[in-house]
Amino acid sequence: MSVLKKSVLVLAVATSLVAATVSVAQEATSLKHANYSTELRQSVFSLLGSNMGPLGAMAKGKAPFDAQKAEKHALRINQLSLMIADYSRTDTSKFDVETEALAKIWQETDNYSHRIEDLTKASAALMAAAKTKDEAATKKAIGGVGKTCGGCHDDFKKD
Template sequence: MSVLKKSIVAVTVAASLLTATISMAQPASSEKHAIKATELRQSVFKLLGSNMGPLGAMAKGKIPLNAEVVEQNAIRINQLSLMIADYTRVDTSKFDVKTSALNKIWQDQEHFGQSIDKLTKASAALIVAAKSNDEGTLKQAIGAVGKTCGGCHDDYKEE
């Protein structure tokens, strides 16, 4: 088995563990705790967006497709996806914090964990696709990652 395939298997195993991890969400102990948890959670999602933005622009033909950038951003997205469960573990729903996150994150933790898994797997597939340097394969894999992002936005983000 190649190193790349071993890496993908490891990521898939880690993603499965995330679903179990998210189910251990705990309520924020104070408003200060809720604010800090929200800031940290938002930081992860801002980083995801900053890495997804150029990929979306490439997929739409707004900027030139660059397999090296696709691979770099896919690796970052994959790494960040592995952090989402950790940074959504604190349930901030009982406090009036400035957030676009819907309380559904903590009310439907199993589904939220599955959504994280989809992003982890799609970004791992994008890493592989980037190595192909094939425009069609790259655009399709970028679209799959974008679809997972959009699915979470639809379900868990106030728009």
């Protein structure tokens, strides 16, 4: 089975898991629970950002193109995308926690799940592009990942 076919199979399974996970959001039971859940959710997004940074630098020509690094960061983003729903499951919106997340995460679960799926697909496409070592295709795929991040930020993150 080719790498691309394996990626598509993993993506199909992951997508169905994402939709199922977000739709069962649970309210935080206390401020302590809300703070802890927020910390975990923010950790996933911090890791996403730390992997997107080097990709963005490559895409903008601020760092040399490196297909191996692009593939490594794409794999990490893909893996992290599969965790977002789990770490967003706890609805912290009724508590005063330090977060840039909007309550819409738990109010618009279908849209949020769709955004996560978009990131999973875009990062899989980036992994495939990086494997070819084609700089133009990889940079285009980096842009695709960046677009999914920005779209989610527009809908679910405070400015």
